Amino acid sequence: MIWILVIFLPLMAALFTAFNPAGKRRSGLIFIIASLPAIWLGLADGTGVTIDWLILGTHFSLDPTRRIILLLTGILWATSGLFAGSYLKDDARQGEFSFYYGAAMSGNFGLLISADAASFYTFFALMTFASYGLVIHSGTPSARKAARVYLVMAIIGELFIISALFLAVQSAGSMLLADIPPALAEAPNGSFIFLLGLIGFGVKVGAIPLYFWLPLAHPAAPAPASAVLSGAMIKAGLVGWMHFAPIGLVEWHSISLMMVGLGFAAALGAVIIGLAQVDPKTNLAYSSISQMGLMTAFLGVGLNGGIPAELLLPAIALYAFNHGTAKALLFLGTALPAKVGGAWRILMWAGLGLGVLAIAGGPLTGGLWTKYMLKTFLGKTNLPGAQFFLLLLSFSAIGTALLLSRFLHLLYRIEAPVVNKVPAFFLPWILLLIAGGWWTMSPALLSAELMSHVLGEKGIITFFWHPLTNWSALWPILITAGSLVMAFLLKLAFVNRWPGEKPLVPPGDFLYIILLAGYMVVKFLQKGISLLQSFMQSRHSAEKIFYGILDDKRTLQISTSAEALLRRWEIVGIGFFIFFLTLFFFLR
Amino acid sequence: MEMNSLLLILILFSSLVPGILILLLHERQVFMRSFLNLLGAVVKVGLVAWVFAGYYSGEEYVFIFGLAPDLTFALQVDHLGLLFAALSAVLWLVTTIYAIGYLEGGKHLRRFFAFFSLCVTASTGIALSGNVVTFFVFYEFLTLSTYPLVVHRGDDIAVEAGRTYLWYTIGGGTVLFLGVVGLFVVAGPVYFGQTEIIANLVAENELQLTILFFIMLTGLAVKAAIFPFHGWLPIAMVAPAPVSALLHAVAVVKAGAFGIVRLVYDVYGIDTSEQMNLLTPLAVFAAFTIIYGSLKALFQDDFKKVLAYSTISQLSYIALGVAITGVLSTTGAVVHLVHQGIMKITMFFAAGNVAETYGYKKISQLNGIGRRMPLTMGAFTIAAFGMIGLPPIAGFVSKWYLGLGAIEAESYWVVLVLLASSAMNAAYFLPIVYRAWFCEEGHEMVHRRRPGRFETPALLLIPVVLTGLFSLAAGVFAASANSPLSIAREIAERLYLYLP
């Protein structure tokens, strides 16, 4: 029952908050209630359920990995929903927003608890297409453009996903997602199927080179929507990957290396482009790309073999948990500086700072812990260049710190209200902060096996207070802080002239190259395309030829004169004799 | 006569008799006409449900009437026929309601509703026909009974369209006739399901059987609008919306598709068809039609034209599924027979509602229509998503099975065709959805008043909402017992029981 409520309540919430005035007024509360089953499932142990009559026969169940993500998702949707309830209460189209929000929520929960391919795909699509409504919500030209790019990419992603699912289900011979990784490990075309999935879900994850819609779409949505987009929905792609990745079963060295390479490229490259942005939300979007790059890389590490999935995947999930809560915190935070005044601002800045640190992996934060876990795996792998990648990991920490400092800087420039006031949506924000911090750092979500694998004999408390670990977390932060201070001190033109109005690189950087290339291709093929268009717009069909003959004047003329000839007595006589002779000939 | 045979006749009569009675009514007897129509439709649904229940509890339904010593008129019930009959009956009821609302106050309604009923009689007859000859009889009857509907508007465009419609369908019927007689001569009276007859003849008459197969296929392809015989379909769009809806969803095109299904599965049999290599050309033509129809739809601005070309494309899914061997693709083909029907009828209802309420027929005029007509466009959106193949809507289920079937048969190119078609479906349906929901209303639109209590008259609104819900439910509850999918799966499994 609870399993159905997980998806059913958000759908009901969507309808109720969209169409019922009372529901519209209390949408925040309703969304909290709607996400309670998901949170509950994320924390409790459920055995799963099979619903024969739903879609193509639905199975719901959870494993530790997805339980972590579900908890994350539940928390994010709940807090963002509450946030949105008051944040958007003056918005004329709040009802619409709630509708898409609820639908996307249901999709997001559903895909996490789905254990079979069809329902997974169903909820994935529901989430993807419902969040289109979130992206386009503001209706501004830039939002429309972002939404269009989002939609195109989403459809491309769906196509890859469905083809990957077709092949995977066929080779697994079962609809259960759990059967896919072993089947891929066995199948001769397993790596091909995995690559299809990689591309398909890569769109959602924002992996290189499919990320360019992300810096457009995530910032275009209202803050609570951005929070779930970047915090929760982006993780759906990761979950998709996890369903396909036969971790611990194969040793796909080249795919592994490719993923690690691309992951780190994203982790570092996104930082550079993100630094050139002027919109805090775009900045965050690039940060998301960067962070997802790291997760990509660690999943890639798993494909190199030697690491059991039961250990690696929860670790990645926890990393995602940390990133998700913190990123959502920051995204929601973008709405705060303009609204929060007076003493409350201290709390706000503290929260934002914590969020930044958590993502950058600062000392005493969940970020440190999650990053450490993954580092353990990287350290123990036999992937070529593992040491180099470890170094890059540290660089990425510096990069992230820089990027998020820039984010704070951008927020800082927003004019604060003069009065000492606090909006209602400050509460969910704080709740999120607490919940995120608590569950990232508590060992409750992880298995004892994993804990001991990472930490050995020592407990997590020891880990956090161990100077060495803190130092390893601290030095990238210190380097960042140092370089920032240096930049200020030197009053380098570099910092002052760092773009404030227009981004150095337009959001969605890579998109423009694609569009340019596409434009050139179109121009090159213009003649062909216009030909195709005129061909397709005109009507061609078989009857044209037929009518051409039938309706032609000459046809009529010839036929009539032939018949007039046949009516003449002479011709009849000739016919008589010909007939006579032929019959005579035939009868002889 | 036995009760069960009588039931089959009653199913046919439940629309035939109202049709004839309506013809005898006076034009102004609106209430009586509507009453007869609805009564017939409800009775038909009830009877089909009765037969449905009976068939699943082991009853047999056969009606045989000898025309000539070897020429028999036979009705029988099997899973496939029952599925199609149920589809016809239910959608007829819905469309009747819609038509009553849509054509209110129009001219020549007596004629319209009479032929409307006859058309459904033909469609049900096709579903229930037990042998090739009976099928052919109803197939031609369908052509005739739809003609007055196509030209109903009665202006020159409609009449010209009717001309083209007839040339195509009569031509197709004639070709089919040739094939049916030829089959009769070669194989005798073939009842559906007796595939062993053909199988036993293959050794001796392979050439004749091959030629006959393609002759019959050509005849059926005309109604199924497979390229290059699709030309009549976009033209027949001049008909009133309920007619287009019925034509595209259950009656004409579906008769062709259903015929192809019957031909391959119940006349020639799958193993025979495959052994004789008959299916590859069908697959190629179907695949080409899918792509071609989608491409054409992509470049249209007329709402109904888009839907028409989309029908051409979608219908060939069925043919494609038939052409691929395997339980999964067969399931996909059969279930798409139903799913395409309910989704397409929803779209036509929606297009009709928009045109009837606001007079908009072009896609470029649809900006913001979703706010004005949320239920109509909501149903349309569901159907459009289904057409694209998005879960959990009916279209997804068909596509899922077709795709899996193609992979099972190792026809990977078919998967590519399906995906390309999905992409193109998205490319022409999503702009409509986008305009409806996310664009601002045009200037003249803002000042328009809403037509009444609802967004559009209730008789127009109820059907579209119903079929929209059907499309959704067929997908969401696909795995439940007695859903179209489960019946289709059962059909497929029965068919392949004979395969090694």
Added chain:
Amino acid sequence: MTDLPTSSYPALLVGLPVLMATISLFFKSRGNAVAGLIGCLLTGGLGIVSFAEVTQRGTLIHILGGWKPPLGILLRMDSLAALFIGITAVVGILISLYAWWYFSSRKVSDGKFTLFWSLWLFLWAGLNGLFLSNDLFNLYVTIEVITITAVALAVLSGRTVALFAGLRYLLAAITGSMAYLLGVALLYGSTGTLDLGLMGQALEPGATATFSLIIITLGLMIKKAAFPFHFWLPPAHSSALAPVSAILSALVVKGAFYIMLRLWTEVFGVSLSYAAGQLIGFTGAVAVIWGAWQALLQTNLKMLVAYSSISQMGYLLMAFPLLILAPGVASGSADWLAPAWTGMAYQVMAHAFAKSSLFLSAGIIVFALGHDRIESLRDLVAWKPMTAMAIGIAGVSLIGLPPSGGFMAKWMLLKGIFLSGQWWWAPAVLLGSLLTAGYVFMLLRLAFAPAREKIAFRPVPHILQVCALLLALGSFLIVLPSENLIQFLGGTESFGTGIESIMEGGVHGNE
């Protein structure tokens, strides 16, 4: 032959209409018509009753005056004759009823139409006599009676067009009759008998037999307007009055065909060849296509229907090549004879019903509008729905769509074609169907099209429409008893000798 059950029906079938025709001649205008109509109804009823009698008792004969052949005249009513008489009766009754209201609602000044009734009764008598005749000369006399009365009916309207057409018809018919009679003379010369059965046994292959076969066939083909001798038919049929047109095309042309069928199957068995059958079939096929094509191009309704007759009669000829076995084909294995035979019979029936209905509908339109331009059919569905429906139903039967009589005919014909392996006839059958659909739906299309201007028309008696519709429905209803009908036609007991031989193994060609 003479030991078959005798009955007075055959004699009555000829005598009664002659009597009634003569009686009606004694009356002035109104009484003439009443007597005529009574005569028609009686003759028709008699035809139906005698048909039923034959179905019960099998072949009936009547020996006129007790004089046995070869000197006396024997009337034979076998199943084929009974079928033709039955159709003539049913169609004739409906046409007569139509004619009654058609003429009686016209202006009184058109009084000369009173001749219609006696002429029509004489024609009917001729037809019945033709179907019942069992010797060649009797056939000649009856067909001449038919010709003269038919031409007289055709020119009844007195319009110049009709007169020209009638003279052309008459000249062509006389030429055909003379050719036929020459053949009869030659046959008599070589066999010394005129009785069909005896002649079939006595005829020996040779130059005389061949020559007479050719000349008789040619004569009859002129009379039945087979391609390329159809030149007289369209003007004659289209210029006549509506009931007359219906009679001419539904019944009269069948007479010549009937003789040809009888002679080919019963007399000329020895001198036929496979190739000759093919030639006849070929002319039939050409007629099917050419007639339908010309019909498609017409602008006048009655002209269109007349060309349609040429096309439909072509189907009848297409059965001939199937009835003649190729050299070397074992008679037992020829399983296509029965379908070809029944197909032909159905074509005769379906065409009689459908064509008369079409001409009567055309008459209604002429009645209402004063002309029959196809353009004037516009909006027919609105102002004469019943007539539109009659045209539609009759047209559907002509096309051969199921479940009409035309469908049965084409089904059987095609079946025969495929069974015999002579597949090359199939495209002609189908193309004919398609072109027929073309002109039928050209009419229906206009019927559904909006009128260009307001139509002013004379009120038409309701009963006229009913008659036309009933005839159209008849072309469908004949399918219902098809199992019995086919049995009736195919049951060897009720067959004449020639048909019996066909059922047993066909007419053998020259080996």
Added chain:
Amino acid sequence: METHQIYSLTSVVLFAIGIGGVIMAKHFLKKIIATIIMGGGVFLCFVSFAQRDALTFADPVPHALVITGIVVAVTSAAFALSLARRIHQLTGEKTFPDEK
């Protein structure tokens, strides 16, 4: 050549002339006369068969037939003539319109 052969040959020639006349002549009267010539040929043929061999009596049947035939032929000819006359009265035409 025997007598009845001469007769029958003549009859065929007469028939052919008649046919030629019907086909080629344009004037109504000529056409009608041509049919009468055709009839003459046919009747001659009949009569020639009445006595197939010199020994037996003449066969009476052909005579009866010829008499009947002549009656029919005369009727037809008379009817044709009356039609032609009527046409001439109404229109002044002596030929078919498409044969001028």
